[in-house]
Amino acid sequence: MSGRDASIETIQRELTAFARRARHKASQLHPELSLVSYSMLDLMHERGGCRAADLAAHFMLDKSTVSRQVGALEKLGVIVREVDPDDHRGQILRPSEAGLKLLNEAYQMRRQSFLERFTGWDDDDLAGFARYLVRYGEAD
Template identity: 75%
Template sequence: MPDRDAALETIQRELTAFARRARQKASQLHPDLSLVTYSMLDLVKERGACRAADLAAHFMLDKSTVSRQVGGLEKLGLLGRRADPEDQRGQLLRLTAAGEQLLADANEQRRRSFTERFEGWADPDVAAFAAYLVRYGSAD
């Protein structure tokens, strides 16, 4: 069991460091955006459009927090709103052209960073790491 405890300690430390690096990288891509706001933009892109309440539920955040984040993204010209065709009282959030471009640039920069980070790894090691990440992420 001590080996497992040591491994779990290492995993915790490394995932914490990974999260810190991700937050720092996010701020380098755009000084007004956080890792959370990038994640929100990614989810809106993935879904095509969604409500602010969907973001709050997905990220387990308070609606007022999401409202502030969405407002900031709108002021930056990265998100826009339109009436929900299924419920005229509701509004759907959609990426603007600037939001699409920002995400495309961010994804390209992340891809380059990952390519460099895994340069010395054998293909089977990269594939195994990817599989472990998927397995870890699906454990929720």
């Protein structure tokens, strides 16, 4: 296996492990919410609210999947629906006060985990890693 192929294998393995750890951490914070649910809630907060169709497009999911996730979030009381001021037929989804509290707890937990994980990294390594992650994400 060439050096490039070996590197790609390592990256694939490590990103898969990263995703598994993220799912596990999400289940620790709230056993009824998946990583996808947290991600949707986070996007709603980041955008100041959004429509279900926006969630489907952003996460590349079909509308029925988003509908189930939104229903679960609503049942748990972590989102609210508001009439879309631009189109009164549509609805804007936003985190409720409980949802904002949950997001803050998740943020604090993630931040602490990252602080611990990067304790031995110098500033240049950390900045380089951040640049590489941005570059990787921009490929989409």
